[in-house]
Amino acid sequence: MVSREHKLREAMHEKLQLLRSITNSHALNDSTIVLDASKYIEELKQKVEILNQDLEAAQASSDQNPLPVATVETLEKGFLVNVSSDHKRCPGLLVSILEAFEELGLNVQQARVSCADNFLLQAVGE
Template sequence: MVTSSSSEGKKNKEKKNKNNDKKAAELHEKLQLLRSITHSHALNEASVVLDASRYIQELQHRVESLDQDTSTAQHSSYNQSSLPVQVTVETLEKGFLITVISEISSQVLLCSVLESFEELGLNVLEARVSCMESFQLQVIAENEEGDGSIDSQTVRSAVVQAIRSWGVSNDDQD
């Protein structure tokens, strides 16, 4: 009986050794993989892990930097897209010469601007518009009352507000 017990002990020891060898091989393989991913030239385990930690921190800094760049770019493009329009209003003898130029072409933008004229009580006497590749509008309009109660700044503000409202509703549709 003693012999069978000692042979079982040897088998258990051999199993443990095989398991330990297998675990050591797996650990070595994982360290080799970690070493190659992190471009580490370290030989011992602690140095490989330290290099991996530094590599992870470097990647985190890169991600933060890219996030900031992306955020800045989005903010910049939002500011540009929030009002990519040039609006000028000149006072004429009887009315205004209103010019609106935008890189974004839209027939809905034309409607928004014309509605702002209507709200101000402006009559459009002459208009030239193009919505092909870009939006260009040139309008000669006069106040219905003709009393001069509306100035060029009021007209410009109303047109800019109409464009902003159009831009917000246009962004919501995207």
């Protein structure tokens, strides 16, 4: 019969080998496998911290550059589109709006655009 202690050692050895493979350790003894696993966990913690910092930076950036606000009203014959943004620097916004009009097949009759203090577009079409 296999002793209980022997079974426990086998189970521990299997778990350490699994840990070794998960952490890409090349260690040959149990204590080094555990040390490599500890280093691997620290590296993962650092990666998570960097990702959290990147996420916070992205959220702060989006808070500083909110999306433009668009409203559409129907007129007796056609529509009125108003787009505004609190930032005067909206590179490519006008082009994106005009491309959207084209994709939707909207025929713009008249448009006014201002980029002085902030971005404003008013378009009338049918």
